Amino acid sequence: xxxxxxxxxxxxxxxxxxxxxxxxxxxxxxxxxxxxxxxxxxxxxxxxxxxxxxxxxxxxxxxxxxxxxxxxxxxxxxxxxxxxxxxxxxxxxxxxxxxxxxxxxxxxxxxxxxxxxxxxxxxxxxxxxxxxxxxxxxxxxxxxxxxxxxxxxxxxxxxxxxxxxxxxxxxxxxxxxxxxxxxxxxxxxxxxxxxxxxxxxxxxxxxxxxxxxxxxxxxxxxxxxxxxxxxxxxxxxxxxxxxxxxxxxxxxxxxxxxxxxxxxxxxxxxxxxxxxxxxxxxxxxxxxxxxxxxxxxxxxxxxxxxxxxxxxxxxxxxxxxxxxxxxxxxxx
Amino acid sequence: xxxxxxxxxxxxxxxxxxxxxxxxxxxxxxxxxxxxxxxxxxxxxxxxxxxxxxxxxxxxxxxxxxxxxxxxxxxxxxxxxxxxxxxxxxxxxxxxxxxxxxxxxxxxxxxxxxxxxxxxxxxxxxxxxxxxxxxxxxxxxxxxxxxxxxxxxxxxxxxxxxxxxxxxxxxxxxxxxxxxxxxxxxxxxxxxxxxxxxxxxxxxxxxxxxxxxxxxxxxxxxxxxxxxxxxxxxxxxxxxxxxxxxxxxxxxxxxxxxxxxxxxxxxxxxxxxxxxxxxxxxxxxxxxxxxxxxxxxxxxxxxxxxxxxxxxxxxxxxxxxxxxxxxxxxxx
Numbered sequence: 001x002x003x004x005x006x007x008x009x010x011x012x013x014x015x016x017x018x019x020x021x022x023x024x025x026x027x028x029x030x031x032x033x034x035x036x037x038x039x040x041x042x043x044x045x046x047x048x049x050x051x052x053x054x055x056x057x058x059x060x061x062x063x064x065x066x067x068x069x070x071x072x073x074x075x076x077x078x079x080x081x082x083x084x085x086x087x088x089x090x091x092x093x094x095x096x097x098x099x100x101x102x103x104x105x106x107x108x109x110x111x112x113x114x115x116x117x118x119x120x121x122x123x124x125x126x127x128x129x130x131x132x133x134x135x136x137x138x139x140x141x142x143x144x145x146x147x148x149x150x151x152x153x154x155x156x157x158x159x160x161x162x163x164x165x166x167x168x169x170x171x172x173x174x175x176x177x178x179x180x181x182x183x184x185x186x187x188x189x190x191x192x193x194x195x196x197x198x199x200x201x202x203x204x205x206x207x208x209x210x211x212x213x214x215x216x217x218x219x220x221x222x223x224x225x226x227x228x229x230x231x232x233x234x235x236x237x238x239x240x241x242x243x244x245x246x247x248x249x250x251x252x253x254x255x256x257x258x259x260x261x262x263x264x265x266x267x268x269x270x271x272x273x274x275x276x277x278x279x280x281x282x283x284x285x286x287x288x289x290x291x292x293x294x295x296x297x298x299x300x301x302x303x304x305x306x307x308x309x310x311x312x313x314x315x316x317x318x319x320x321x322x323x324x325x326x327x328x329x330x331x332x
Numbered sequence: 333x334x335x336x337x338x339x340x341x342x343x344x345x346x347x348x349x350x351x352x353x354x355x356x357x358x359x360x361x362x363x364x365x366x367x368x369x370x371x372x373x374x375x376x377x378x379x380x381x382x383x384x385x386x387x388x389x390x391x392x393x394x395x396x397x398x399x400x401x402x403x404x405x406x407x408x409x410x411x412x413x414x415x416x417x418x419x420x421x422x423x424x425x426x427x428x429x430x431x432x433x434x435x436x437x438x439x440x441x442x443x444x445x446x447x448x449x450x451x452x453x454x455x456x457x458x459x460x461x462x463x464x465x466x467x468x469x470x471x472x473x474x475x476x477x478x479x480x481x482x483x484x485x486x487x488x489x490x491x492x493x494x495x496x497x498x499x500x501x502x503x504x505x506x507x508x509x510x511x512x513x514x515x516x517x518x519x520x521x522x523x524x525x526x527x528x529x530x531x532x533x534x535x536x537x538x539x540x541x542x543x544x545x546x547x548x549x550x551x552x553x554x555x556x557x558x559x560x561x562x563x564x565x566x567x568x569x570x571x572x573x574x575x576x577x578x579x580x581x582x583x584x585x586x587x588x589x590x591x592x593x594x595x596x597x598x599x600x601x602x603x604x605x606x607x608x609x610x611x612x613x614x615x616x617x618x619x620x621x622x623x624x625x626x627x628x629x630x631x632x633x634x635x636x637x638x639x640x641x642x643x644x645x646x647x648x649x650x651x652x653x654x655x656x657x658x659x660x661x662x663x664x
Contacts, residue, residue: 008658012655014656036560038411038414039479040384041381053424055460080371091383095427127474131662132662135662136469137467140427142385144423219342219344232368325339326339326342
């Protein structure tokens with residue numbers, strides 16, 4: 001096999017067949033996967049089917065704490081998890097730029113296989129296209145997940161009420177800041193790793209205590225989820241600056257470079273809206289989970305003009321507006 | 333709204349929300365679509381679930397007979413159809429290059445909406461990412477389809493037997509040749525249109541008469557499907573050159589430019605392998621369908637050294653080898 005991806009790896013012929021066999025089929029092996037079929041049958045499963053799709057264009061492809069492959073699996077798993085579903089199956093579309101090292105693709109495929117296995121999802125179908133050199137960014141991935149959800153799970157923004165509490169399952173802005181550092185554009189170095197991880201355990205705990213709504217704050221970060229809640233419910237979201245879990249490194253790097261960490265992506269966190277009477281129970285449950293030690297109550301839903309307000313440590317208020325420019329392209 | 337896609341259209345904030353609302357939600361509207369949710373629930377459906385995924389990178393984005401949007405819908409519908417399934421739901425991931433005209437994206441989204449409606453599939457989930465200028469080819473699409481299949485449908489290469497007949501539902505190489513012309517690289521012009529279309533009616537007719545195996549000859553064309561059959565069954569596939577339906581324009585352009593139309597993509601054809609006793613019935617059924625007037629019996633499955641052989645009009649034999657180089661990148 002050649003060392004780099006060529007256009008012929010995307011033409012449907014011998015090189016593509018060998019790539020699928022030697023790289024993808026090897027790392028994704030599971031009973032439902034059939035790389036020779038046009039479409040695959042899924043095993044029967046109980047519950048309502050739930051689906052989600054996402055494109056991944058992160059740069060660099062590999063970064064501290066993950067790579068585009070693990071990010072894609074976690075991204076899909078988390079979108080299903082915060083919808084109250086159990087992730088089961090995954091399809092993957094690879095758009096590979098001519099010239100990508102096959103060893104790198106192999107590492108990413110291995111990472112997908114390991115991550116999917118750890119999350120309990122099976123890669124059931126895939127596709128490979130090769131983009132001519134200069135028309136891609138190394139590798140883009142598009143993933144679709146299918147999960148199942150019990151009929152008793154009730155979640156949604158329409159269930160949010162004034163007085164509800166907002167919780168987050170861990171520090172915010174880690175992924176965005178780690179990517180920023182990994183690009184080496186600023187001559188800054190640090191030990192910060194992406195928080196890319198499955199939030200399934202956190203989502204299950206939240207469903208268990210009757211959470212009203214959950215979302216994973218990826219692109220646009222915590223401030224964007226807060227704005228989505230405010231826009232949809234026409235309620236006021238008040239965040240308490242002093243309560244926000246934020247790593248010192250994230251705070252420092254963002255201050256230095258002029259980014260607001262509340263708008264930077266997380267890839268392993270959940271924001272939950274919960275009845276105030278159940279907030280303490282959810283916080284305790286989350287703090288008892290691995291990786292949940294920094295979970296925190298971070299704000300409340302209030303009546304009043306619909307907007308997102310950050311109540312600062314000094315008692316002032318700052319409006320967190322909906323994102324307009326893009327602070328950091330190719331973040332996820 | 334601005335006239336071109338900016339990085340901010342992919343950041344999760346206001347511009348992205350407006351793009352989703354004004355372009356995607358408008359053209360894809362259906363009861364199952366929820367553009368504000370992380371994941372959507374699918375209505376209950378009978379039968380085995382079948383899924384497939386595909387990336388689309390065609391250049392140019394719009395061409396005679398279709399565009400990247402209709403191509404994506406047909407591509408997914410056809411992969412499900414040749415698997416004996418009824419296509420039901422579709423997810424779409426948009427990777428848009430910064431600078432794409434929004435009017436063009438709107439036309440493509442409208443085409444997706446119209447094509448999906450005509451094929452009876454609902455777009456249930458989507459995602460938008462924006463690639464910085466120079467890191468994309470205008471627009472890439474990744475689509476995943478979910479369909480349902482009755483328990484009585486039995487299809488697969490393992491059912492192929494020596495003596496079986498090969499049929500194709502219409503002329504081959506139209507899509508590849510139309511794309512080649514649309515690129516205007518050779519100063520050639522013609523009326524040729526892509527064959528991009530749903531093959532659902534052809535697939536249903538084939539299932540009805542008990543077809544053994546079907547595939548749509550996209551990338552790599554008819555010769556690649558024949559090679560896949562030979563590789564998998566270890567049988568010999570013999571194609572009859574005189575019987576192959578081929579438009580005069582396709583033949584002429586390919587001769588002039590040195591392409592073999594048997595390796596060029598079709599996007600609205602089916603190749604079927606069928607018991608010889610049922611071949612005439614399938615051919616009659618296909619010819620009775622709109623667009624099926626050029627359907628033909630094109631060869632047989634034989635014992636002997638596994639390979640694909642073209643029996644020429646003069647009685648000679650030419651080996652159709654598995655594709656190695658890529659004759660035409662970004663074809664679908």
